[in-house]
Amino acid sequence: MQHRICLTAVVAASLVTGLVHAFNPPADTQAQVTLSIEGVPKESPADKTLAFTLRLKNSGAEPVQGTVDVWLNDDWQMTGSNTFAVSVEPGKAWQAACSATARDRVLTALYPIHARFAFERNNTRIELHPIAVFGAVRPAVPTSAAVAAPNIDLAPGVWGLTRLTPHASAWERNGRMIPLPDGFDGSEAESGATWFRSDIDLGGQLRRCFSIHPPWRDGHGTLWSDYRLKLPAETPILLRFHTAVREVPPGERGSDGVAFKVRVLAADQTEKELFSRLCDASTWQPAEVDLSAYAGQTVTLRLWNGPGPKNDTTCDNGLWGDPVLRIGALPPPVNEAVWAARVETALRLARAAAARKPHAPGVFRLTFNREVCGAAVVPGEEGLTDGVLAFSDGTRELAFRGFNVELDGMPVGGARDGLPVLRAEIAREGGAWVITHPIGQSQGRAAKTLRATFRADCGVLRIAWDMPGAARDARGAPRLTKLALGPATRKPLRIYLGFGAVYEAPGAFTLAYGGVQLGTRHIGADYADGLSLVQATDLIPDRVVCSPGNHLFTLETPGDACFMLAPSRQGAYAAARAYRAVCGFEKSPGVDGLLGRVCLDQWGGGYREAAKDLDRAAKYGLGHAVFVKHDWQRWGYDYRLPEIYPPSGGLEPFLEMREAARRAGMLFAPHDNYIDFYPDAEGFGYDRIVFNADGTPCKAWYNPGLDAQSYRWMPDAFMPWLTANMKQMREGFDPDALFIDVFTSIPPFDFYDRSGVFHARAKTVTGWRAAFDTSRRLLGHDAAMLSESGHDALIGSIDGVQADHWRPACWCTVFGDADRTPWHDMVTHGKMILFAGGLGDRYDPDPKHGYGSDDYLSNTVLGGRAPMCDGPFSRRAVMTYWLLHDACDALARAEMESHSFGANVRQQHTAFSQGGRVWANRGSNVWSVAGHALPQYGFYVQTRNGEAGVVRLNGRRAGFA
Numbered sequence: 001m002q003h004r005i006c007l008t009a010v011v012a013a014s015l016v017t018g019l020v021h022a023f024n025p026p027a028d029t030q031a032q033v034t035l036s037i038e039g040v041p042k043e044s045p046a047d048k049t050l051a052f053t054l055r056l057k058n059s060g061a062e063p064v065q066g067t068v069d070v071w072l073n074d075d076w077q078m079t080g081s082n083t084f085a086v087s088v089e090p091g092k093a094w095q096a097a098c099s100a101t102a103r104d105r106v107l108t109a110l111y112p113i114h115a116r117f118a119f120e121r122n123n124t125r126i127e128l129h130p131i132a133v134f135g136a137v138r139p140a141v142p143t144s145a146a147v148a149a150p151n152i153d154l155a156p157g158v159w160g161l162t163r164l165t166p167h168a169s170a171w172e173r174n175g176r177m178i179p180l181p182d183g184f185d186g187s188e189a190e191s192g193a194t195w196f197r198s199d200i201d202l203g204g205q206l207r208r209c210f211s212i213h214p215p216w217r218d219g220h221g222t223l224w225s226d227y228r229l230k231l232p233a234e235t236p237i238l239l240r241f242h243t244a245v246r247e248v249p250p251g252e253r254g255s256d257g258v259a260f261k262v263r264v265l266a267a268d269q270t271e272k273e274l275f276s277r278l279c280d281a282s283t284w285q286p287a288e289v290d291l292s293a294y295a296g297q298t299v300t301l302r303l304w305n306g307p308g309p310k311n312d313t314t315c316d317n318g319l320w321g322d323p324v325l326r327i328g329a330l331p332p333p334v335n336e337a338v339w340a341a342r343v344e345t346a347l348r349l350a351r352a353a354a355a356r357k358p359h360a361p362g363v364f365r366l367t368f369n370r371e372v373c374g375a376a377v378v379p380g381e382e383g384l385t386d387g388v389l390a391f392s393d394g395t396r397e398l399a400f401r402g403f404n405v406e407l408d409g410m411p412v413g414g415a416r417d418g419l420p421v422l423r424a425e426i427a428r429e430g431g432a433w434v435i436t437h438p439i440g441q442s443q444g445r446a447a448k449t450l451r452a453t454f455r456a457d458c459g460v461l462r463i464a465w466d467m468p469g470a471a472r473d474a475r476g477a478p479r480l481t482k483l484a485l486g487p488a489t490r491k492p493l494r495i496y497l498g499f500g501a502v503y504e505a506p507g508a509f510t511l512a513y514g515g516v517q518l519g520t521r522h523i524g525a526d527y528a529d530g531l532s533l534v535q536a537t538d539l540i541p542d543r544v545v546c547s548p549g550n551h552l553f554t555l556e557t558p559g560d561a562c563f564m565l566a567p568s569r570q571g572a573y574a575a576a577r578a579y580r581a582v583c584g585f586e587k588s589p590g591v592d593g594l595l596g597r598v599c600l601d602q603w604g605g606g607y608r609e610a611a612k613d614l615d616r617a618a619k620y621g622l623g624h625a626v627f628v629k630h631d632w633q634r635w636g637y638d639y640r641l642p643e644i645y646p647p648s649g650g651l652e653p654f655l656e657m658r659e660a661a662r663r664a665g666m667l668f669a670p671h672d673n674y675i676d677f678y679p680d681a682e683g684f685g686y687d688r689i690v691f692n693a694d695g696t697p698c699k700a701w702y703n704p705g706l707d708a709q710s711y712r713w714m715p716d717a718f719m720p721w722l723t724a725n726m727k728q729m730r731e732g733f734d735p736d737a738l739f740i741d742v743f744t745s746i747p748p749f750d751f752y753d754r755s756g757v758f759h760a761r762a763k764t765v766t767g768w769r770a771a772f773d774t775s776r777r778l779l780g781h782d783a784a785m786l787s788e789s790g791h792d793a794l795i796g797s798i799d800g801v802q803a804d805h806w807r808p809a810c811w812c813t814v815f816g817d818a819d820r821t822p823w824h825d826m827v828t829h830g831k832m833i834l835f836a837g838g839l840g841d842r843y844d845p846d847p848k849h850g851y852g853s854d855d856y857l858s859n860t861v862l863g864g865r866a867p868m869c870d871g872p873f874s875r876r877a878v879m880t881y882w883l884l885h886d887a888c889d890a891l892a893r894a895e896m897e898s899h900s901f902g903a904n905v906r907q908q909h910t911a912f913s914q915g916g917r918v919w920a921n922r923g924s925n926v927w928s929v930a931g932h933a934l935p936q937y938g939f940y941v942q943t944r945n946g947e948a949g950v951v952r953l954n955g956r957r958a959g960f961a
Helices: 336-355 572-580 607-619 651-664 719-732 761-779 823-828 854-862 875-892
Strands: 027-030 033-038 043-045 050-058 064-072 076-079 083-088 093-102 109-121 124-128 131-137 151-153 157-160 168-173 176-180 194-202 205-213 222-230 237-245 258-265 271-279 285-290 298-307 318-327 363-368 371-380 383-392 397-400 403-407 425-429 432-439 448-457 460-466 480-485 492-497 501-504 509-512 522-527 532-537 543-547 552-557 562-568 598-602 625-629 667-672 699-703 708-712 737-740 784-788 800-802 817-820 833-835 868-870 896-901 907-912 917-921 927-929 932-934 938-943 946-953 956-960
Touching (some): 033 064, 033 109, 050 109, 064 076, 064 093, 083 093, 237 258, 298 318, 336 371, 336 397, 363 448, 363 460, 371 432, 383 403, 383 432, 383 448, 403 448, 480 562, 492 543, 492 572, 522 552, 562 572, 598 875, 607 625, 625 651, 625 737, 651 667, 667 784, 761 784, 823 833, 823 896, 854 875, 854 917, 854 938, 868 875, 917 927, 932 938
Parallel strands (some): 598 625, 598 868, 625 667, 737 784, 784 800, 800 833
Antiparallel strands (some): 027 033, 050 093, 064 083, 076 093, 109 124, 157 318, 194 205, 205 318, 258 271, 371 383, 383 397, 403 480, 425 432, 448 460, 480 552, 492 501, 492 522, 501 817, 509 543, 522 532, 532 562, 896 907, 907 917, 917 938, 927 932, 932 946, 938 946, 946 956
8 A cells, every 4th residue: 555645736835834044143243242142942932931142252352341232023022121231351251131022913934133232442333233033933723623614604606615714624544533724725744635725727727626635644544624504595506516636747657546525414413425436537527416405404515535445645636626506596508509609790790890880889990000800799698708709800700708707716607607697788888888797696795796898999909897886895805806818719829928939739838927937918829710819918917828729828817907909810920019009018217228238247256356357348349238246235145135235245346346337338237136025134024024815924035045034025115225225325336227136027916914905916016116216216327227037017117127038848848839939029129128038047058058159149139139148258248249239239229010930930030110120040940031041040130230140151150240
């Protein structure tokens, strides 16, 4: 018998969370005097007194005297004195016992103890400031000996079990039953049993799940979760769900089956098993259980899991997919005949609109760049949830099955087994058509109304969703938690996304928004024998979902979002240009000063060595550049933030480096960070930290070198620290650019504050924009603002990004062909500067494809991007500068007009205004264009200022400019 776990999903945190904390040692020595904080435990129970000792040791030849102060943050209070007047003779030591108690608001989290002692030596004031960090642990909430969940009062409607709380869980082995805490969602340490919520995609079908694994550690067992339900008298009452086991990687032995059972415990505690299945399939298996016999009763619904008949728990990661209760008479799902009729009606209206000005409800004429396309919206019985959107240019056509909508995590509309739309109405309001969707009972809340407003904007159809009159509670409810375009009538043959990537015949995948992955709010697709379409949203999406087998390729976004749909018969890039014309992106004030500059990036290295290299770079003419210096902050790279000044290693050598950059004519951009707040930084407190939905503080960067954990700043809380840092840097070394880490890498996030109030991601966007705008204002010079990776959420405040352009195979592993392509650039060129492919080892871990390689260079010039290399001086930095600078400088000042492919996606051509033309061959076969033979990763660029390329010349590879 085997007991081996196989979880390929990310498992939620264990019940017992380890608190990682080493940080710098809690002792500070200067002038042979040491102040230390001793006896601090690694972890301290919050209901016990925290005891520690202050010790001041004088190893010098002169006495010292002064005042020792000690303090914690506002979650703690000192008991007794926190100030000590001391005088210590040479060779002697002083110490004092201290203690503190936790206030009621204390968290299970990391906390600092500060001590400070100031004294004079040789007419110089010296300050010692050691900091100790410990983990506070709140007492565990007692768990009831019985498994008994509170009643959940249900009304007619649709109820998703993954959204119902609280629930109670337990596991059992050899007759021993162990209750788990109410609301259990995670992994249990003793047995290894897991039960957590997750979104799982199998075969291109994404479902909200309970992801479970029966007990396996030290023997097999069973696991269950109970819902105490007060059912209404209305019938039918149906429990619908899907079962599956998680897919396992090739070569890994899969599960021999997971047992799924549904049981009901009636009011008299009699138990009845209504469903049983042994599932070993990694595809969704539908199931339905009729609970109508229990109408009007209070019962316990139990979802039960165990191993297969051999009690082999290997890879027994089972999935309950989309478990929902449907109560009462609800609209039936739309059948295929009805869908087909609605599609045909919508296409007929769209064809007519392409030929003449439309007058019918929900019909539009889209025009851009001499291209005309008709668009039509045909609502179903439940509005857009079972309606159809169609586009036609009179010859080519494309239609979509409405929208996938979720309200507070519950699907909306009978087409998706969701909350019923009571009646859908369409009306004209000014130049727009509006569809209202009154929603039935939602998780115990009153009925709400969803509204979709349609209008034509040049070549784009805008669909703006909102909830008129919604009064949201502190947790942000009610709110739209998902909006997504439904499946298309045709299969996507070629898709585009992110910085970009182009895939032909892609497989199924999902990709989250963020600078490294999705990166843009617009995606595009070329459909089989149909139109191309760009989808975009004004708000920050969660992800893109690609499921070609279901004809699905869509953005998913929460909130009151506006979708922009741009069709084109000329391809996805032409559609992206139509979107660009209406998206409203504006360049920020520092863009013009950054145009055409080469980014020279340095990690590590001494300041004086960098100064010498900057002087060498100047002699080679590398002046039109920006020098980004990482790893200079006061406490070392990314530690004890936001304390960054003065530079580690001394201000004097740092100034030599800064002045060398000035002499060379380069902008100078030091690295900064306002995402990570370290517990040992001055002013740290959890009122300034982002919180998770479960009430725990959100962890940020973990510094492995110092074994130090940081927490994530609230996006409007760091401004006093940023303001102080900008003033110190301006007065200390006067930078004319700044690199703020992370903000264009991780996605802007929804968050909770310490009091549990929900804040939408728009507040994060506002806070991060303010960081760049304020820094630019305080530094002066219209200082250029740079960041990492480069999503498009901060355009208008960010000037340039190190465009970490990862390989397409990192995100989708199944495809016919794929390559990098300038997708981001078609919309953002001239509004936000993309530096090449970003960090060389992120572009490709193989150095043969990183900085200075023909692969890296051809990708740079294809999008008219600014070149980038490690710097400030090297052979490849000089080569990159002189090969690409003039061409990319000219392209930076032109408009990107079009993009096309040659015989395949490896042969690409971009056209710019002012005569700019670029051909890049990223395939293995030689491509002959514009009088040149381009080898693999070769390119040829023409601009009004000249030409450059990497070509095959006399049988050899040659570069010229």
